[in-house]
Amino acid sequence: KKTSSNSANSDSKEQGAAAPAAKATYTIGMSQCNLGEPWRVQMNDDIRRAAEAHPELKIIFKDAQNDTLKQRSHVEEFISAGVDLIIISPKEAQPLTEPVAKAMQAGIPVIVLDRRVIGDNYTCFIGADNRLIGREAGKWIASVLGGKGNVVELKGLMTSTPGQDRHSGFREAIKDSQINIIFEADMKWLEPDARKEMESALSRFDQIDLVYAHNDPGAHGAWLAAKAAGRADKIKFVGIDALPHEGVLYVTQGILDATFQYPTGGAEAIDAALKILRGESVPKEITLGSRVFTKENVDSGGEPIG
Amino acid sequence: MSEGRTEESEAFAAAPRSTTAPLRALLASPTATALLALCFVLALGFLFSGDGAFHKWTTHRDALRQASVYGILACGMTFVIITAGIDLSVGSVLGLVAVTFSTLSIHEAWPPWLAVPACLALGGACGAASGLVVAKWRIQPFIVTLAMMVFARGLAKTLSGGMKVSTAVQQADGSWTAAPVPGIFRLIDSRLLGDNVSVVSLIFLSCIVLSWIILSRLRWGRYLYAIGGNEEAARLSGVPVAAMKVMAYALAGVFAAVAGLCQAAQEQQGDPEAGLGYELTAIAIVVIGGTSLMGGRGGIGLTLLGTLTIGYLDKILSVNAVPEASRLMLTAVIIIAAVLLQRRNH
Amino acid sequence: MSEGRTEESEAFAAAPRSTTAPLRALLASPTATALLALCFVLALGFLFSGDGAFHKWTTHRDALRQASVYGILACGMTFVIITAGIDLSVGSVLGLVAVTFSTLSIHEAWPPWLAVPACLALGGACGAASGLVVAKWRIQPFIVTLAMMVFARGLAKTLSGGMKVSTAVQQADGSWTAAPVPGIFRLIDSRLLGDNVSVVSLIFLSCIVLSWIILSRLRWGRYLYAIGGNEEAARLSGVPVAAMKVMAYALAGVFAAVAGLCQAAQEQQGDPEAGLGYELTAIAIVVIGGTSLMGGRGGIGLTLLGTLTIGYLDKILSVNAVPEASRLMLTAVIIIAAVLLQRRNH
């Protein structure tokens, strides 16, 4: 039904997307909100790799360097360049809602990746639920600690939604256990900061059972600190993201005890894109399942959760 | 910063100007060279037009809109730099004001004619505070404004509780619903003249005009130049040095506040992280225009040109979808090239 | 930046410093005042010791370790600032070197005695390049090093393909395995003297000593001060101004490289984003020590004190687990307080 609406208003627009089905090759605009975090680099790679399988797809990658206004003008640029489809991984819900809507008006289908925009004026949303992952992490932690213990929480940038969700989800899950958070600090997703904060925690508390970090680099930084203090083996480390060459590898190395996958959805995005461009219908919401990787299951590729 | 210091001997080199070869003098004037740099960048734009995107007016309109916020910051920065100072806090003040403005307009439902002046006052206060410490206790502006930068950021995060202040309200089920966007936001974020010029660009231009008046038509401006050129001489000539300095920093704060309003309106929210690192861009704009960090030289016209240069450079790389890594390196190379161009003409 | 300019008028404005000259002079010396600021921060530490954590030596050891990387950058920065210049590129150069070092040591399996010199050379080259442009074409250091900052970052990302260069290696089948962490990494990240001092701290201290020798025992150092104080007079006294400037920036680059090695070793990987924004901290350290951005004044001892002040401030806020927002505001307030303390004694 979306595609019909596309062709409907596409002729009204001077440079709008020509009715997709007619085309031999398609240009897809991909706006990434920043390439500072490896996870997002991974997302771009997944998209690229997935697209390589389909020669008819030409993808233009843009990086907004964490600047919503830049990303917003990315969309504007895509519109005036008349791409066939836009994939956007927005930095912010609010500011990008209207640009996305504009693209839709221009008859360009939009796939929103990872972070949402407000309302439902987009073609398809693909993403995982940070809150849910946080909750699962909480449950897992509660179970391994037998429902009680001292936990250090190293938070991601708390002005960012993922940080907030991974925090609140986790807190929900442990709120009626005897687990107490003895030390929490904002390490802004950064490994050196995580190590720094962990050192403070270590010099303050002699009894730390587990470290819950909002991303794997954070967990790794904490581990480095603990190892330097010779206390790594007495503490469990849990991270989030589970990139194959990062978190998962840490688990196989026995550095982390568990990491929870936060899928990029890159591949899924390309599948959806192809469907849309071919005029097939796609679900409005694709919520990506997450997996947990632990010592036990890491070799078998982790287990799905949630 | 060698520049400023060696000016004297350069002056030595450039014996009586303007008395002869007016054309040459004109060509060698900072304005002309800054213009040259801009043209250089524009030329690149037309060379690599991103499938003709650069030939569309909308592209230029957007380039202007993107550059505006930086440009507004740069206006304020110009005052401070002319007094041989520097203000690192503008980025954070922008963020602080963005948060405050959003809170007041969206959640406190203040009318614009109350919220806007309040925000400008807030920005001015931050600036004046830095200015006072700089002028009264003679502490290096760098460290004072660095402190203000950190402080304002912290304040922004406190006020906003670390969350973005947006119209979005998350329901229990995790879905989003949006409160209406305040009219003032829409107004600032709209376009005029048949959709051809965005309001923020007009705001930027009026900031330029205002600054121009202050700097080159009012006595105050003259004083700022004097202070930057030779503070002791200015003092001996009866210039109220301290007051003027405070004014310069206060102005920088006010302009940062204006930028904050624009930012909030365009993002339709107040992000406590907004403006992170903008100060560097603002300074770069002023310097690339040709205003010396040693103070006493330069002007707002140069800042205008600098803004366009940086803004277009950014836009060109973006419409050509140059990948991150190469974009950074290209930016560096082009900036140096542009500055060298200016140099050669001297 | 008024500081340098108004030096004389300050001296004049100063009321008659009572006649107990030697002691007072000592107390008023920059070193003493910088020390005062440090003591002030330390006092805070003992006041808010985070359940006595601050009384443990390990805490101080860690504080030193954390401050080291910044301190090493600050050493290099000191040279540049004394020549009245500034180097914004050190952070990026750190990142670039971290990436290179990791690639060479982990993936290319270069031996340390090859990889280390190579990295230092790389850093030195970046610095020298900036220095050349500054010295030869008389372009403002701010803009030149800003360009270098952007360029080095871009280069780092190109070399690393935007990903962290870690011990992870992808197998033919697409699965990932971990290569061993190179010995040099472990060495740099280890501790000596019965686990009481981390190696990076020792590296930092040796940087300080080296810089001290150059600045206050070698002719070169004297030349750097002269250039910063009055470039024209220095030139007319036969000081090789251009060469000395290039040296200053090259040194800043080399020190940035050293910092890069330490960073990589401590993260056990080369992060292309490493060192983002460190340049500001480095400058802040130098300035808080009491070295003037106007050049010609200051010294490495001050930088050492500045490093400790900033480092401890950071640590104290961290052991007390002060939440981010308040942490920022406190930092600002304490910095200003510390600087005002220095001021009062003047």
Added chain:
Amino acid sequence: MIFMAASPPCTPTPSLLRMSRISRAFGAQQVLREVDLELAAGEVHVLAGENGAGKSTLMRILGGALAADEGTIAIEGRPVRFRRPRDARQHGIAIIHQELSLVGPMSVADNLLLGHEPSRAGWIDRRAALGRARGALERVGLRLDPRRPVGSLPISSQQLVEIAKALSLGARIIVMDEPTSALSEPEVRRLFARIADLKSQGCGVIYITHRLEEIYALADRISVLRDGGLVATRAAHELPAGELVRLMVGRSIGEQAPRRPSSEGEVLLCVRRCRVRAGAAGRRPVVEDAPLEVRRGEILGLTGLEGAGVSEVLWALFGALGRRAEVEMEIDGRPARPTSPRAAIEMGIALVTNDRRRSGLVLSMDVVENATLAALPRLNPLGWLRRREEVAQTARIAGQLRLRCASLRQCVSTLSGGNQQKIVLAKWMATDPRILLLDEPTRGVDVGAKHEIYLLMNEWSARGCSIILSSSEWPELLQVSDRIMVMHRGRVAALFRGGQATAADLLRAAMGHAADE
């Protein structure tokens, strides 16, 4: 005679200004002790004293630039307190400070009107401003475009701008702290004419100088400071020169610079061609050609009016003008080309520039560091500083020059003008050069020190050094130089033998009227 009560002879004219029991100390150093100074309307009151006696400090206090520890100031009987220079201005006090206080990057016009721009509600009336500026320049006879940046002017013109600025304030009390130190003869005459006007208008002038002839040309009354104390205040005609010098220096000196046996050695420096292009292309070269010869032990005087290019010649020979200068010269008959100051110094050339603050001293450094800066390579051949030697050498030279400073570690920015000049000389003595290029070396130096410097020059030439002395103080020039070369618009206009020329000859040649060899 020391501290004789300073009760001024009762003058019919009403007292315009009275400073009583002014004291000021810098740290341990008591710079002024209980100094009284009285100025009558229509009077020129000369303030004399050695370098570092406290003259400028006293005037800075009068100008509100510096606070007195004790003492009071009264204007026309009414006591006043100055917190800022602004206050002093509003009480009709204008000061020409010893160290130029102009804003280099700003235009001449802006500098002239700084602080009292013609403006309506803050808006500057630019036409009026330009008009006023032109008028002010006219009064001091300076013809140049008021829109030029002051920094690009020769120091002499800058001095005139400073004077014009002070005169344009319409003040009743005008203080001139060594205003002629950078001026050439005709400019000085014009200044004296202005001072005469001021007197007739009933203004009071406090005039500071180290040139005796000026003192007696102008003074109605003379006050002498020594070591921060007022030694005497007398009517000019009651105080003969010898007595005055004795009061200042505390010992008597032969006023004449000592006669020296003018040796006739062989040529040491021979400049065949010297041409200096102007910075902006397409302009007449600042120096067309200035061929010259200096023999061993000879002192060649060099002078010209402002902009004649005298300084350029010296800068060119020193290799300080880079590619702007084309110089063909021989030292000891061997061709030499000074490509940079460094090279020139290695050839044994030294240049004392005419502007110590701009190009002579590193104000942020202390005495030792400044005095050794040019000699570092020879002092520390290995590049490792031998600080004890540095101090020892500096102490020795400082002794020779009778330098007056609290300690050798004192920051030179806090030294008196004359003592700063001595440090510039000390810097070059340390390199012991063969060829000295001195551009106004006695600028702002007191009689005693001048005497030392002349002796020094004799000593140098006795050791077989060649000296080129550029001075706009012609009596000095006529006294000490063996030959005098006069330049006009970048060319050699005339060459005189030391004994035979008179100031009139020099003036004629400098003005470009055909002069007889």
